[in-house]
Amino acid sequence: MFAISRRPLRRFAGTGAAAFLLSAAVIGLAPAPASAHSLSDIVRSSDGCGWSSGSYTNQDSRSAINRNGSRYGTVYLLWSGAYGENCVVTRKESWHGTLTWTVAELHYRSSGSGAEGVVRDGDQYGHYAAVTQKTAGHCVRFLGSISSGGHGGPLATGSRDDWGNCG
Template sequence: MFAIPRRPLRRFAGTGAATLVFSAAVIGLAPGPASAHSLSDIVRSSEGCGWSSGTYTTQDSRSAVNRNGSRYGTVYLLWSGSYGENCVVTRKESWHGTATWTIAQLYYRSSGSGAEGVVQDEGQYGHYAATTQKTAGHCVRFYGAISSGGHGGPLASGSRDEWGNCG
Protein backbone atom coordinates (compact mmCIF):
# COMPACT_ATOMS: atom_id res chain seq x y z
CA MET A 1 0.00 0.00 0.00
CA PHE A 2 1.38 3.43 -0.90
CA ALA A 3 1.48 5.96 1.93
CA ILE A 4 1.23 9.70 1.33
CA PRO A 5 4.20 11.42 3.02
CA ARG A 6 3.41 13.60 6.04
CA ARG A 7 6.81 15.30 6.01
CA PRO A 8 8.94 16.52 3.10
CA LEU A 9 10.97 13.77 1.47
CA ARG A 10 14.73 14.13 1.42
CA ARG A 11 16.27 14.55 -2.01
CA PHE A 12 18.42 11.78 -3.45
CA ALA A 13 21.72 12.50 -5.21
CA GLY A 14 20.34 11.45 -8.58
CA THR A 15 16.89 11.31 -10.07
CA GLY A 16 17.48 7.69 -11.08
CA ALA A 17 17.82 6.63 -7.44
CA ALA A 18 14.67 8.53 -6.46
CA THR A 19 12.72 7.00 -9.34
CA LEU A 20 13.91 3.50 -8.43
CA VAL A 21 12.98 3.87 -4.75
CA PHE A 22 9.62 5.45 -5.62
CA SER A 23 8.83 2.71 -8.17
CA ALA A 24 9.77 -0.05 -5.73
CA ALA A 25 7.56 1.46 -3.03
CA VAL A 26 4.59 1.79 -5.40
CA ILE A 27 4.74 -1.82 -6.58
CA GLY A 28 5.32 -3.09 -3.06
CA LEU A 29 8.93 -4.25 -3.21
CA ALA A 30 10.12 -1.91 -0.46
CA PRO A 31 8.06 -1.09 2.60
CA GLY A 32 7.62 2.62 3.22
CA PRO A 33 8.36 4.25 6.57
CA ALA A 34 4.68 4.09 7.47
CA SER A 35 4.98 0.30 7.63
CA ALA A 36 7.29 0.42 10.67
CA HIS A 37 6.31 -2.23 13.17
CA SER A 38 8.29 -1.34 16.31
CA LEU A 39 8.15 1.85 18.34
CA SER A 40 11.91 2.30 17.76
CA ASP A 41 11.34 2.16 13.98
CA ILE A 42 8.61 4.79 14.26
CA VAL A 43 10.85 7.04 16.38
CA ARG A 44 13.64 6.99 13.76
CA SER A 45 11.39 7.24 10.70
CA SER A 46 10.96 10.59 8.96
CA GLU A 47 7.26 9.66 8.77
CA GLY A 48 7.21 9.18 12.55
CA CYS A 49 9.08 11.27 15.12
CA GLY A 50 12.03 11.88 12.78
CA TRP A 51 14.65 11.36 15.50
CA SER A 52 17.42 9.73 13.48
CA SER A 53 19.57 9.27 16.61
CA GLY A 54 16.82 6.97 17.89
CA THR A 55 17.34 7.96 21.54
CA TYR A 56 14.15 8.71 23.46
CA THR A 57 12.30 8.07 26.69
CA THR A 58 8.67 7.06 27.06
CA GLN A 59 7.10 9.65 29.36
CA ASP A 60 3.59 8.18 29.34
CA SER A 61 1.39 5.75 27.44
CA ARG A 62 -2.32 5.01 27.36
CA SER A 63 -4.28 2.18 25.82
CA ALA A 64 -6.60 3.22 22.99
CA VAL A 65 -9.85 1.51 24.01
CA ASN A 66 -13.42 1.82 22.77
CA ARG A 67 -16.44 2.22 25.03
CA ASN A 68 -16.79 -1.59 25.27
CA GLY A 69 -13.21 -1.88 26.54
CA SER A 70 -11.75 -3.36 23.34
CA ARG A 71 -8.16 -2.28 22.82
CA TYR A 72 -7.20 -1.02 19.33
CA GLY A 73 -3.65 0.17 20.11
CA THR A 74 -1.46 2.36 22.32
CA VAL A 75 -0.88 6.12 22.45
CA TYR A 76 2.67 7.06 23.51
CA LEU A 77 4.13 10.34 24.75
CA LEU A 78 7.85 10.30 23.96
CA TRP A 79 10.69 12.72 24.72
CA SER A 80 14.02 13.31 22.98
CA GLY A 81 16.44 15.41 25.01
CA SER A 82 18.74 15.54 21.97
CA TYR A 83 16.07 17.33 19.92
CA GLY A 84 14.19 19.08 22.77
CA GLU A 85 10.99 17.58 21.35
CA ASN A 86 7.99 15.54 22.39
CA CYS A 87 6.39 13.10 19.99
CA VAL A 88 2.96 11.49 20.26
CA VAL A 89 2.56 8.15 18.50
CA THR A 90 -0.77 6.36 18.09
CA ARG A 91 0.31 2.82 17.22
CA LYS A 92 -2.32 0.44 15.89
CA GLU A 93 -2.61 -3.12 17.15
CA SER A 94 -6.08 -3.92 15.78
CA TRP A 95 -6.48 -3.45 12.03
CA HIS A 96 -2.67 -3.34 11.81
CA GLY A 97 -1.86 -2.94 8.12
CA THR A 98 -5.40 -1.85 7.20
CA ALA A 99 -5.88 1.85 6.49
CA THR A 100 -8.33 3.28 9.03
CA TRP A 101 -8.66 6.79 10.42
CA THR A 102 -5.92 7.32 13.02
CA ILE A 103 -4.88 10.50 14.87
CA ALA A 104 -2.09 11.64 17.20
CA GLN A 105 -2.35 15.05 18.94
CA LEU A 106 0.17 16.88 21.12
CA TYR A 107 -0.99 19.90 23.13
CA TYR A 108 1.61 22.24 24.62
CA ARG A 109 1.75 25.48 26.60
CA SER A 110 4.41 27.45 28.43
CA SER A 111 5.09 26.24 31.97
CA GLY A 112 2.75 28.90 33.40
CA SER A 113 -0.79 29.13 32.13
CA GLY A 114 0.25 30.64 28.79
CA ALA A 115 -1.26 30.23 25.37
CA GLU A 116 -1.84 26.69 24.15
CA GLY A 117 -0.75 25.16 20.90
CA VAL A 118 -1.54 21.84 19.26
CA VAL A 119 0.05 19.77 16.51
CA GLN A 120 -1.51 16.67 15.03
CA ASP A 121 -1.23 13.99 12.41
CA GLU A 122 -4.38 12.32 11.17
CA GLY A 123 -5.34 10.27 8.17
CA GLN A 124 -6.11 6.83 6.83
CA TYR A 125 -3.07 4.93 8.13
CA GLY A 126 -2.29 1.25 8.30
CA HIS A 127 0.16 1.31 11.19
CA TYR A 128 0.44 4.60 13.11
CA ALA A 129 0.02 8.36 13.28
CA ALA A 130 2.79 10.49 14.82
CA THR A 131 3.38 14.18 15.48
CA THR A 132 6.40 16.03 16.89
CA GLN A 133 6.96 19.49 18.38
CA LYS A 134 9.78 21.36 20.14
CA THR A 135 8.46 21.52 23.70
CA ALA A 136 11.44 22.34 25.93
CA GLY A 137 10.13 24.80 28.55
CA HIS A 138 6.51 23.74 27.98
CA CYS A 139 3.92 21.50 29.64
CA VAL A 140 2.22 18.87 27.48
CA ARG A 141 -0.84 16.64 27.27
CA PHE A 142 -1.82 14.23 24.49
CA TYR A 143 -4.60 12.37 22.69
CA GLY A 144 -4.74 9.56 20.16
CA ALA A 145 -7.55 7.63 18.50
CA ILE A 146 -8.09 4.78 16.05
CA SER A 147 -11.27 4.06 14.09
CA SER A 148 -12.16 0.50 13.18
CA GLY A 149 -13.69 1.28 9.81
CA GLY A 150 -12.77 4.57 8.19
CA HIS A 151 -13.62 7.95 9.64
CA GLY A 152 -17.09 6.89 10.80
CA GLY A 153 -16.31 3.53 12.43
CA PRO A 154 -16.30 2.79 16.15
CA LEU A 155 -13.60 4.83 17.88
CA ALA A 156 -10.99 3.80 20.44
CA SER A 157 -9.01 6.55 22.15
CA GLY A 158 -6.40 7.14 24.80
CA SER A 159 -5.28 10.43 26.32
CA ARG A 160 -3.87 12.32 29.23
CA ASP A 161 -5.99 15.40 29.86
CA GLU A 162 -3.82 16.84 32.64
CA TRP A 163 -0.84 19.06 31.83
CA GLY A 164 2.47 17.50 32.79
CA ASN A 165 6.08 16.82 31.85
CA CYS A 166 6.78 20.54 32.24
CA GLY A 167 10.26 21.83 31.57
Protein backbone atom coordinates (compact mmCIF):
# COMPACT_ATOMS: atom_id res chain seq x y z
CA MET A 1 0.00 0.00 0.00
CA PHE A 2 0.95 3.60 -0.45
CA ALA A 3 1.85 5.74 2.51
CA ILE A 4 0.73 9.36 2.32
CA SER A 5 2.25 11.89 4.63
CA ARG A 6 -0.45 13.82 6.44
CA ARG A 7 1.82 16.61 7.55
CA PRO A 8 1.65 18.65 4.29
CA LEU A 9 -2.13 18.23 4.22
CA ARG A 10 -2.51 19.59 7.74
CA ARG A 11 -0.29 22.55 6.94
CA PHE A 12 -2.36 23.30 3.80
CA ALA A 13 -5.62 22.93 5.71
CA GLY A 14 -4.36 25.28 8.43
CA THR A 15 -3.24 27.84 5.85
CA GLY A 16 -6.60 27.61 4.07
CA ALA A 17 -8.53 28.08 7.30
CA ALA A 18 -6.38 31.07 8.25
CA ALA A 19 -6.89 32.63 4.82
CA PHE A 20 -10.63 32.06 5.07
CA LEU A 21 -10.83 33.66 8.53
CA LEU A 22 -8.70 36.61 7.41
CA SER A 23 -10.84 37.23 4.34
CA ALA A 24 -14.03 36.92 6.40
CA ALA A 25 -12.65 39.47 8.88
CA VAL A 26 -11.70 41.88 6.10
CA ILE A 27 -15.12 41.56 4.49
CA GLY A 28 -16.78 42.05 7.87
CA LEU A 29 -14.77 45.22 8.52
CA ALA A 30 -15.29 46.71 5.08
CA PRO A 31 -17.98 49.35 5.00
CA ALA A 32 -21.22 48.26 3.37
CA PRO A 33 -21.89 50.04 0.09
CA ALA A 34 -24.44 52.81 0.22
CA SER A 35 -27.87 52.05 -1.14
CA ALA A 36 -26.87 52.00 -4.77
CA HIS A 37 -28.84 54.11 -7.15
CA SER A 38 -31.74 55.43 -5.13
CA LEU A 39 -34.43 57.10 -7.20
CA SER A 40 -33.16 60.51 -6.04
CA ASP A 41 -29.64 59.60 -7.20
CA ILE A 42 -30.98 58.51 -10.59
CA VAL A 43 -32.94 61.75 -10.97
CA ARG A 44 -29.77 63.86 -10.47
CA SER A 45 -27.42 61.63 -12.49
CA SER A 46 -26.49 62.58 -16.06
CA ASP A 47 -27.03 58.87 -16.88
CA GLY A 48 -30.51 59.11 -15.36
CA CYS A 49 -32.93 62.03 -15.69
CA GLY A 50 -30.18 64.67 -15.55
CA TRP A 51 -32.15 67.00 -13.28
CA SER A 52 -29.36 68.51 -11.19
CA SER A 53 -31.87 70.38 -9.01
CA GLY A 54 -33.12 66.99 -7.82
CA SER A 55 -36.67 68.36 -7.68
CA TYR A 56 -39.33 66.06 -9.16
CA THR A 57 -42.80 64.60 -8.72
CA ASN A 58 -43.52 60.89 -8.98
CA GLN A 59 -46.56 60.87 -11.29
CA ASP A 60 -47.03 57.11 -11.59
CA SER A 61 -45.23 53.81 -11.07
CA ARG A 62 -45.80 50.22 -12.12
CA SER A 63 -44.18 46.98 -11.01
CA ALA A 64 -42.18 45.17 -13.69
CA ILE A 65 -43.62 41.65 -13.44
CA ASN A 66 -42.94 38.58 -15.58
CA ARG A 67 -45.60 36.14 -16.79
CA ASN A 68 -45.09 33.97 -13.68
CA GLY A 69 -45.78 36.90 -11.36
CA SER A 70 -42.15 37.49 -10.30
CA ARG A 71 -41.30 41.12 -9.74
CA TYR A 72 -37.99 42.32 -11.24
CA GLY A 73 -38.25 46.04 -10.48
CA THR A 74 -40.31 49.22 -10.76
CA VAL A 75 -41.00 51.56 -13.67
CA TYR A 76 -41.47 55.22 -12.65
CA LEU A 77 -42.98 58.16 -14.51
CA LEU A 78 -41.43 61.32 -13.07
CA TRP A 79 -42.07 65.01 -13.78
CA SER A 80 -39.84 68.05 -13.33
CA GLY A 81 -41.70 71.35 -13.55
CA ALA A 82 -38.35 73.18 -13.47
CA TYR A 83 -37.28 71.47 -16.71
CA GLY A 84 -40.73 70.87 -18.28
CA GLU A 85 -39.73 67.23 -18.73
CA ASN A 86 -40.93 63.74 -17.97
CA CYS A 87 -38.47 60.98 -17.16
CA VAL A 88 -39.16 57.25 -17.20
CA VAL A 89 -36.90 55.16 -14.96
CA THR A 90 -36.85 51.37 -14.98
CA ARG A 91 -35.11 50.51 -11.71
CA LYS A 92 -33.99 46.93 -11.21
CA GLU A 93 -34.59 45.13 -7.93
CA SER A 94 -34.01 41.53 -9.06
CA TRP A 95 -30.81 41.12 -11.03
CA HIS A 96 -29.58 44.42 -9.52
CA GLY A 97 -25.91 44.82 -10.40
CA THR A 98 -26.07 42.17 -13.13
CA LEU A 99 -25.99 43.25 -16.77
CA THR A 100 -29.37 42.35 -18.28
CA TRP A 101 -31.48 43.90 -21.01
CA THR A 102 -33.27 46.86 -19.38
CA VAL A 103 -35.59 49.32 -21.16
CA ALA A 104 -37.26 52.66 -20.34
CA GLU A 105 -39.65 54.08 -22.91
CA LEU A 106 -41.70 57.31 -22.97
CA HIS A 107 -44.44 57.99 -25.54
CA TYR A 108 -45.77 61.53 -25.91
CA ARG A 109 -48.26 63.41 -28.08
CA SER A 110 -49.96 66.79 -28.18
CA SER A 111 -52.81 67.18 -25.71
CA GLY A 112 -55.22 66.63 -28.61
CA SER A 113 -54.67 63.59 -30.77
CA GLY A 114 -51.57 64.94 -32.48
CA ALA A 115 -48.55 63.12 -33.82
CA GLU A 116 -46.94 60.71 -31.41
CA GLY A 117 -43.27 60.63 -30.47
CA VAL A 118 -41.28 58.10 -28.51
CA VAL A 119 -37.90 58.13 -26.76
CA ARG A 120 -36.28 54.90 -25.62
CA ASP A 121 -33.26 53.75 -23.67
CA GLY A 122 -32.53 50.04 -23.87
CA ASP A 123 -29.27 48.21 -23.30
CA GLN A 124 -27.45 45.81 -21.00
CA TYR A 125 -27.60 47.67 -17.67
CA GLY A 126 -26.79 46.64 -14.14
CA HIS A 127 -29.04 49.02 -12.23
CA TYR A 128 -31.49 51.05 -14.30
CA ALA A 129 -32.49 52.52 -17.65
CA ALA A 130 -33.78 56.08 -17.90
CA VAL A 131 -35.06 58.38 -20.62
CA THR A 132 -36.05 62.06 -20.50
CA GLN A 133 -38.07 64.25 -22.86
CA LYS A 134 -39.53 67.76 -22.86
CA THR A 135 -43.25 67.06 -22.61
CA ALA A 136 -44.89 70.28 -21.40
CA GLY A 137 -48.19 70.53 -23.31
CA HIS A 138 -48.21 66.81 -24.12
CA CYS A 139 -49.90 63.64 -22.86
CA VAL A 140 -47.70 60.68 -21.99
CA ARG A 141 -47.70 56.93 -21.51
CA PHE A 142 -44.76 54.74 -20.53
CA LEU A 143 -43.24 51.29 -20.50
CA GLY A 144 -40.30 49.59 -18.85
CA SER A 145 -38.90 46.09 -19.09
CA ILE A 146 -36.19 43.98 -17.49
CA SER A 147 -34.92 40.59 -18.66
CA SER A 148 -33.42 38.00 -16.35
CA GLY A 149 -30.60 37.20 -18.73
CA GLY A 150 -29.09 38.44 -21.99
CA HIS A 151 -31.38 39.25 -24.88
CA GLY A 152 -33.53 36.15 -24.56
CA GLY A 153 -34.19 35.83 -20.82
CA PRO A 154 -37.70 35.93 -19.35
CA LEU A 155 -39.07 39.43 -19.56
CA ALA A 156 -40.78 41.47 -16.85
CA THR A 157 -42.71 44.56 -17.93
CA GLY A 158 -44.52 47.43 -16.32
CA SER A 159 -46.47 50.00 -18.31
CA ARG A 160 -49.34 52.41 -18.53
CA ASP A 161 -50.96 52.08 -21.92
CA ASP A 162 -53.46 54.92 -21.47
CA TRP A 163 -52.52 58.51 -22.27
CA GLY A 164 -52.41 60.73 -19.20
CA ASN A 165 -50.61 63.47 -17.30
CA CYS A 166 -51.54 65.93 -20.04
CA GLY A 167 -50.42 69.49 -19.66
